[in-house]
Amino acid sequence: MNELDWKQPALIGGVIAGVLSGIPGIGLANCCFCAWLLVGGAIAAKMLINRTPRPIKSGEGAQVGAMAGLIAAGVYLALSLPLIIFAVGERFQQAFMDQMVAWSNNPDLQEMMRKAIEQSASQTPAQRLVTQLPVLIVSAVLFVGFSTLGGLLGVALFEKRRDQPPPPQYPPGYPPNYPPNYPPQYPPQSGGSGGSGGSGGDQGGWPQG
Amino acid sequence: MNITGRRNAMIVYAVLMALSILWASLILAAPWLTAEGHFLASAVIYRGFSAVCHQAPERSFYFHGRPMGVCSRCAGIYAGFIIGLLLYPFVRDLREERFPPRWILIGAAVPTTIDFAGGVVGLFANSFLSRALTGVLFGAVAAFYVTPGLVSALKDFIAGFAKPKADC
Numbered sequence A: 001m002n003e004l005d006w007k008q009p010a011l012i013g014g015v016i017a018g019v020l021s022g023i024p025g026i027g028l029a030n031c032c033f034c035a036w037l038l039v040g041g042a043i044a045a046k047m048l049i050n051r052t053p054r055p056i057k058s059g060e061g062a063q064v065g066a067m068a069g070l071i072a073a074g075v076y077l078a079l080s081l082p083l084i085i086f087a088v089g090e091r092f093q094q095a096f097m098d099q100m101v102a103w104s105n106n107p108d109l110q111e112m113m114r115k116a117i118e119q120s121a122s123q124t125p126a127q128r129l130v131t132q133l134p135v136l137i138v139s140a141v142l143f144v145g146f147s148t149l150g151g152l153l154g155v156a157l158f159e160k161r162r163d164q165p166p167p168p169q170y171p172p173g174y175p176p177n178y179p180p181n182y183p184p185q186y187p188p189q190s191g192g193s194g195g196s197g198g199s200g201g202d203q204g205g206w207p208q209g
Numbered sequence B: 001m002n003i004t005g006r007r008n009a010m011i012v013y014a015v016l017m018a019l020s021i022l023w024a025s026l027i028l029a030a031p032w033l034t035a036e037g038h039f040l041a042s043a044v045i046y047r048g049f050s051a052v053c054h055q056a057p058e059r060s061f062y063f064h065g066r067p068m069g070v071c072s073r074c075a076g077i078y079a080g081f082i083i084g085l086l087l088y089p090f091v092r093d094l095r096e097e098r099f100p101p102r103w104i105l106i107g108a109a110v111p112t113t114i115d116f117a118g119g120v121v122g123l124f125a126n127s128f129l130s131r132a133l134t135g136v137l138f139g140a141v142a143a144f145y146v147t148p149g150l151v152s153a154l155k156d157f158i159a160g161f162a163k164p165k166a167d168c
Helices: A007-022 A025-031 A037-049 A056-084 A090-103 A107-121 A125-158 B006-036 B039-049 B073-090 B102-121 B129-160
Strands: none
Touching: A007 A025, A007 A037, A007 A056, A007 A125, A025 A037, A037 A056, A037 A125, A056 A125, A056 B129, A090 B102, A107 B073, A125 B039, A125 B102, A125 B129, B006 B039, B006 B129, B073 B129, B102 B129
């Protein structure tokens, strides 16, 4: 994988997945089998496929997906921590705790839960952060796992060159500048691009597309 | 055929199977722990799974009188994944790195997509059975894509994925 340009695909896939997961409301799509993470991993795999001349192996899809997941986890943590500290989305947590109380048939447990709810309402930002940190860490681990899955499935879906033969391998010691006159050197064109920022003709080589 | 060492493939398979069983155990442990009064541990597991599932009680299987950690569709996918892993060595070589044809994966996703979309649009009401069965199908097929991918990833990792470029 060393020769692959995997950094930009992983970064873009990871940032997309992390930002979409961290935005309240939009992030709820992750309730559907971590949809944003699967999408982020698949985007990273697709980008890697597009920028690599040879077929991408399944393992390389997993690796770029895992990288995207790590980046997504970082972005998600960076977005979520301020939301937790400033108690944005507190109502969702309250609803969850109420639901847990409703599931329990044990009156003692219900009383304990009510006390826990009251305590959480009066928590300081630091206490809130400490309480939520284990959940955030678990989420980050899940992000890497599901994004890896997204990268794998992305290669399975988007890599269409699997049955093509690999490009020819040059033997060791093969001259790197062969053929000798490649790329062709064109004579400088008069009245070309002119400025120092111009590209193509006055530098020789192929015109820049 | 593009194959890797048998030992590496066995490691990947064993780890994947162990993690899948652990994952399924946690899904069952969440309601069991609530029923046993271990509320904190149960709450942590429920909250952990809330990152990957809506956990709606009316769409979840119940265990010990409480909803499982994930909904019926997700539970079906994870159960199907374990079934797929169990079948894998009998169907394919563990050392195989290449994916099966992609139409199988797309075909396996179609029933669960139709079941999900039909319910959302209101064409028909999906049931516990339809959600679980379509999930099992997708999960079982997904195992045939995840396993070769991870076998290939481990091979690449061992071959020096983390090594810096020599020309940098």
